[in-house]
Amino acid sequence: MTHGLGGGGRGLSGGLGGGGGIWGMHLHHHSSEGRSDCCVDSICCIINIASILLCIxxxxxxxxxxxxxxxxxxxxxxxxxxxxxxVLGTNKFQAAPTDMRKVQDQVNNAFCQSLTLNSSDPFEAYTFDREPVVDPSKIEQFNTSYFTSMTGDTNTYWGFYLLKGSKAVVVSSGDELISVFIIKGSSNLQAWIDNKGSCNGCYLASHVTSPTFTYTLDVSQSDDYYFMYYSTSNYVIVVNVNVYITRTLYDVSSATSHCSYRPSDKPCSLDISLSPHMNVVYHNGGNGLHDRIDMWSTCKSRVWxxxxxxxxxxxxxxxxxxxxxxxxxxxxxxxxxxxxxxxxxxxxxxx
CATH class of the missing domain: 1.10.287 (Helix Hairpins)
Structure with a gap:
């Protein structure tokens, strides 16, 4: 689960792709003279190296x-x-209860000998020699609630990673001065943030809310999905959001290895093969200790x-x-x- 806040077009807190962080907007000015000097230096360096290699x-x-x-x-x-x-070092990220997704950041099949997974909550980890397949018959329920107050030119969002075939139902209070945008993918989220919703194709749908607003999202492609609430009201509006998620899961019958982790256990260590099609998948339990789970992975280098x-x-x-x-x-x-x-x-x- 990902959560973020923003207001006044000045900044946003939150994270993309399952991690929390701080988003800042910075403007950098570069003079044309500086770019010209850089190009000249680069060209001169290339010519210098070429003249040495060609015995000129x-x-x-x-x-x-x-x-x-x-x-x-x-x-x-x-x-x-x-x-x-x-690749090396510790990769910290966040997840939500019942999340099931691949580990993709800071892991490389060629340079990683093994991957160590750790978490603040219990989870299951699997390795696959090929792309894991979603099993539509295996589902898991996850429900959560949020409360926030909005006024002025502000926004807040909640994000979830959902596999193909999942369904998310959002029920919330609201007002005609508060709109909700449904966004697919972290790049589209950033595009929305940069343009305050004035971006062509960066969201799937938008609706004006009401005291009994309901929206159903049917997931046709596995990705991160965000529910962005945007206010243009001059007065404070209290918003209650309830999210009901029916998650599909990967079929783990074809997994090549499996590891169960509990906070008192040793971290899961999974061997990484050289196959470019190999994947590592984690699945958080539905009875976790926290609504927002901290996880981290470490790649052990393949020295040879x-x-x-x-x-x-x-x-x-x-x-x-x-x-x-x-x-x-x-x-x-x-x-x-x-x-x-x-x-x-x-x-x-x-x-």
Whole structure:
């Protein structure tokens, strides 16, 4: 479950895709002169590297080879660090009771040997060798209530991740000065926030509320869904929201491994295969301790894969280029020739 608040077009609190956070709106101004300088520097850098690799720039073979290995090492280290930042470390996110979804952030089948899952509430974890399939015959009920007061140019929303075939019924109080928008996907949510609803195609439907407002959402595609309440009233309006969700679940009969977690147990550790089709799925219990569940995952690196990708392969690719440099790129002897010419022009050499 995701919850967010906003007002006055200045900012919004809440999270996208199952996590809480702070959303701020910042404007950055870049002068055209700054962009031109950046482009010039980039072009010059590319030309400089190309002139060295193509043996156009005059220099000794030792220096040319040294620069080649420095450039390769810099590129490899930078790429490795970027991948490590996106894969390794702890990924914190939030979930709701009865949530069932794939773990997608900070997990990579090639670079993760195993994934450790932990939570503040009980959950079940599964691994699949292929895309998990939704079983429409397996359903789970989840009901929750919210209370808020709205006035002026403000908005508040609640979001849920729902699998295909699920149904969500929203019953709330309201007023003709409060509208509700049904939004699919975190990118559309952000588009709505940036434009205050004045965005083409960023929401599925919009309705003016009433004291007995009801809306039914039939989910045709698995995704995050948000119920955004937006007020234009000059006075305070109290809003009570009741959400009744009938969730479909994945068919776990084809799962390749399974782990049950309780807060007093050790975290679930799941082996990750090299198959790009493998998925890790978690399912929170309906009798959890909290309405908003904190979860976190940690990827254990596959060390030998890092060694192959960022050490062995670059070395094997750079070694032949080094040989070509040594064989075909001649040393720059212009300074030596200049010194010889200078000696020939000395007075004592004329006698």
């Amino acid at each position: 720039r005059k220099m000794s073979r030792y220096l040319r080879i040294a620069l080649l290995w420095i450039y390769v090492a810099t590129a490899v280290i930078t790429t490795g660090l970027l991948i490590s930042i996106n 894969m890092y060694m192959i990708v960022f050490a062995l392969i670059p070395a094997l690719m750079t070694a032949p280029v080094t040989f070509l440099f040594w064989k075909y790129c001649k040393d720059d002897r212009s300074q030596e020739n200049l010194a010889v010419d200078s000696e020939d022009n000395l007075p004592y050499n004329k006698f």
